[in-house]
Amino acid sequence: MADLNGDVVARGAFADSLARTGAGGVRMLHQHEGRAVVGVWEAIVEDARGLFVRGRIADWSAEARFAAALSRAGALDGLSIGFRAAKARRDGRLRVLSAVELWEVSLVTFPMLPEARFGVVG
Template structure:
């Protein structure tokens, strides 16, 4: 009687020193985008004061069902909306995004927002966005504002001892579950 075989990849956890930190500009002030909108300096001030970086979601391609990390810093400077965030490498899509970013295939950033105050120039058709309620910033292939780009990909500092301990506990639980499954298969095969 042949024994039941089960082959699977061993569970892997992200390396503690490989968390992808990205930086760049999600929006530039005074620059028309492909939708004929121009974000004006100060447009994000109230929204950022209300939400903070933690209240703005990091998404993949504006898909609300695919968050890929967290924004750790979002500030307005003289140039535009400067952002820094960390991809959550426990999520497959975030690992894919990091690989594409590091390979140069993806480098766009794009904002998802509600317009609170805007003025449209009748002659040019350009809409000046004076106040924006910022909801999300996405890593995208084609940003509406062509200069909104990721400018740096860094390795995050080593995880805290608490995060390393949590990862170790998860790994121990996965190993225990695999041992249990192996024993169960052995008992099942013994009954046959």
Template sequence: SLFGRVDQGGDLVARGAYGTSLAAAEAAGRRIKMLWQHDPAQPIGVWDELREDARGLWVKGRLLDSVARGREAAALIEAGAIDGLSIGYRTQRAAKNDAGQRVLQTLDLWEVSLVTFPMLPTARIAAKGDFIAIGDVLRGMAGVFDEARRNLKRNGG
């Protein structure tokens, strides 16, 4: 779920829409569910981390290989057949903007599903190998600074 992006239903989620729900779930010790295609009878894993970042709702989870559908989902993700995410929620507060779109201001988040066709086409899965380790980022930054230092020396700086 990305903030400020209009989904195929004409809705967009406002920054901060998940804050209350995530805090309440944490306080109650309640987990947001990971489902297959929004089917409450098919939990396939667990979300270990859920938070809002600058872009939207950020989730990190694990598919359960002890669950048949979890194994299937992992295989489908690996093959590129499934790559969408979609949220299940109840709207607590919304308003229309000047463009006539419904702006979801406060949501009660129930679940985040792996889906074939997300309502927000840019809501996608990043597999484990798609993440860059922080050490790699820091090494890359150090290389940029080293190169800049060499250029300054070369140019009399």
């Protein structure tokens, strides 16, 4: 499935990156802001649908508390990845990513892949 920018992540594209870093090597940010680490990812798994993440939003900063409040209210429910394309090819207007170095998964208002969503448990 292509995102709004024309990127398609091929099945298995995250495998090497996740094998090297695990969930602990991937940051949880708010709106891709490097200074806004708002929690931790406890599990990141590539499944048949794509990337599945499970984590905890912390209360250690004003930005984290803000992200948590927005999430609980249902005003923030998008996910977006920050990565480096390690291997990609063009397929018409699409860029097919077959290997990526995953740096971060952000909680965002408007994800490039509209189906990339999260929910709050508890």
